[in-house]
Every structure is written in C-alpha cells, then in structure tokens.
Amino acid sequence: MNYMPNFTSQxxxxxxxxxxxxxxxxxxxxxxxxxxxTPAQVAATPALSLPVATVNESSQExxxxxxxxxxxxxxxEIRSQIAGTIDRVLVNEGQLVSKGQLxxxxxxxxxxxxxxxxxxxxxAAKAAVLNAQLEIDKLNPLVQAKVVSAYxxxxxxxxxxxxxxxxxxxxxxxxxxxxxxxxxxxxAPLSGYIGRLPKKQGSLVSPTDVEALTxxxxxxxxxxxxxxxxxxxxxxxxxxQGNSVADRIKHLPLVSLILADDTIYPISGKIDMxxxxxxxxxxxxxxxxxxxxxxxxxxSGNTGKIRLGLAHEHALLVPQSATVEMQDKTFVFAVxxxxxxxxxxxxxxxxxxNDYLIKxxxxxxxxxxxxxxxxxxxxxxxxxxxxxxxxxxxISKK
Numbered sequence: 383m384n385y386m387p388n389f390t391s392q393x394x395x396x397x398x399x400x401x402x403x404x405x406x407x408x409x410x411x412x413x414x415x416x417x418x419x420t421p422a423q424v425a426a427t428p429a430l431s432l433p434v435a436t437v438n439e440s441s442q443e444x445x446x447x448x449x450x451x452x453x454x455x456x457x458x459e460i461r462s463q464i465a466g467t468i469d470r471v472l473v474n475e476g477q478l479v480s481k482g483q484l485x486x487x488x489x490x491x492x493x494x495x496x497x498x499x500x501x502x503x504x505x506a507a508k509a510a511v512l513n514a515q516l517e518i519d520k521l522n523p524l525v526q527a528k529v530v531s532a533y534x535x536x537x538x539x540x541x542x543x544x545x546x547x548x549x550x551x552x553x554x555x556x557x558x559x560x561x562x563x564x565x566x567x568x569x570a571p572l573s574g575y576i577g578r579l580p581k582k583q584g585s586l587v588s589p590t591d592v593e594a595l596t597x598x599x600x601x602x603x604x605x606x607x608x609x610x611x612x613x614x615x616x617x618x619x620x621x622x623q624g625n626s627v628a629d630r631i632k633h634l635p636l637v638s639l640i641l642a643d644d645t646i647y648p649i650s651g652k653i654d655m656x657x658x659x660x661x662x663x664x665x666x667x668x669x670x671x672x673x674x675x676x677x678x679x680x681x682s683g684n685t686g687k688i689r690l691g692l693a694h695e696h697a698l699l700v701p702q703s704a705t706v707e708m709q710d711k712t713f714v715f716a717v718x719x720x721x722x723x724x725x726x727x728x729x730x731x732x733x734x735x736n737d738y739l740i741k742x743x744x745x746x747x748x749x750x751x752x753x754x755x756x757x758x759x760x761x762x763x764x765x766x767x768x769x770x771x772x773x774x775x776x777i778s779k780k
Contacts, residue, residue, distance in 0.1 A: 465588035504552035514542035
C-alpha cells in the first residue's frame, strides 16, 4: 500500500497559523497606537481666563428704610363744652379752615336766658347793697345820739357785707352764663383740615359724647414717627457724634421720606426727637422726624418709610455678583500672587447699590474674581483677564 500525504489537514493548519499572526500584529498595533495617544490626553488643561478687580477704599453712604407713621403737627378733637342742639354746621368735610373760624353754631336761646337771669340777679344784689348802706346811714346819727344801741348799727353793717358778697356771687354767675353763651359758637383753635362730620344740624351734643364733633388736623408741618431696634440704635449712636441726645440730634443728617407708592417726598426732613425709653413690648425706641408740608401733600394717618443714611469713610466695596452664599455665609474668590484663588469668607456691613460694604475678610489692594464663580474651586489656577480687570476697576471706583 502506497502512503498518500493529507494535504487538506496541512492547509488548515497553515491558515490557523496565519490568522494567529495577524491577530497578534493587530494587537501590537493597537497597543502602540494607545501608547502614542496617551501624552495628548493627559496634557494640562489651560487655566481659565476670568475677570478680576482690585478692592479699594472709598467713601460711601448706605441707606436703611424704617416703616413710619405720619401725624400732623397738631391733631385735635373738636368737642362741645355745653349740652345743646346744633343750629348750623358751617364747614364741610376736608375743608381747610383758619384759626378762629366758626365751625358749629349751637342753639343759644337757653344760654341767653340764663345770662339774662344772672344779670337780673346781679342787679338785685346791687340794690340790696344800696338798701343796706341806707340803713347804716340812718343808724349812725341815732347811735351817736344814743337813741339806738350800737348793736343795731353793727347788724346793719353785717347785712351790708352780705349784700356785697351777694353782688360778687351774682357777678360770677353772669360771667359763667356769658362763657356758656360763648360756647355756643365752636371755633377753630388752629388752622388745619376738617375731618369727618358725624353730627349734623339738629343733633344733640354734650361734653360727655363718646364721638367728637370732628377732627382738626394742622399739617403745615408733619411729624413722622419710626422705630429702631436695640442693635440699630447702638449702631446709630456709634455713627454720630455728640455728648448727649440733644447734641447728637444737632449733628444728624437730613432724612428722606419714602411714600406708600415708593416715590421720595421732595422735601427732606430733620430728626428732632428721640424717645426717652425703649418700648417694653417691642424692644424698640421711637424717633421723630419733622417735614415741611407747604403743598399739603401729606395728611395725618399717611404711612411711609424713613430712609436713614449712614456714612462710611473707609469702605471696601465688592459687587454682589462677585460673591457666593453657602451655609449662611458669604464668600469671594481672592486671587493670590501666583494667580491661584482662595475661597474667602467676608463679613458684610451694608449695601450700596449693587455692592456690598465689607466689614471683615478683605483688605485694600486684594484682588477678587468678578464672575465665573460656579466654575471655580479653592486653590484653582486662573488667568486674570487684564482688559476686563481695567474696566472693572473703573466701575468699582465710581
């Protein structure tokens, strides 16, 4: 038997060997390719270019608004001092009246009758004095002639003294009746605006009425009352000079009144009173500012806000947009000499427009990042944008 080689088996082995060589070659190429691309992937990320600004000192004034209540210089209740019937109402609600102007006329008939009776009683008392004097004149010569006793003369003189006292009493009654008659005319004790008129012609009035005839408000100047909490009052005293309350009031700046529609009243006011004690219920102290009201724009009962200015001579300003709040604290990103940022906590002393006034945490000359804070981490390297920095510095100086 002749031996015949198996060519089919040999060709299969060759093909398997070639496939293995190709796989190994492909793996080697992929490995070399991955090794060559690694340096490009691990290349350092370029530093962020962000705007920065230098923190400088400047003089600033901050404003704090306090709710306020407005009252007239004098707000009076007009009441009747006698009991009677209103004959006439001579004013209208809201009318501006002058001092001494007649407002109400109460029926004067019963009071005029009382005055006439008092005058008649006075005349009778004066006649009694004359009669007593005549009796004295008659008894004087008789006593000297010892026709009558001195006791009778003394009795006549006593009667004369009683008659004189009765004259004084009757005269007082006349004056009282005249006063009551005058009370029938109710006049304005000062110039001002009339309030509501609940009583009309024909109404019965008396001094014991619960409701007044009307209200009269003198608003040529208004008093605006507002309150400071204890902490605000301590800061208030620290800001302004003075050895006493009266002395401090003299140095206080003018204040503004913000009306209910958020417009500013065109005339500035002056604080002229600080209450002597704190309110036990609210823990606040009341201050008063006075404003001229030449055009009558303000009335008693108006509300508004007092805007109090506080001067800061060496203030450090930081834009609010350059801060970030976290866990009830405010931070900025300060830029170091190596252009690395540091997350720095700051203490805020107030606001001036869109800027914070810094109390602690920064010093003059420090640089901070203005924007892009959401992309920053503590210790990160940045590239300050010089063009934006110059613009930011100009804005911060303004």
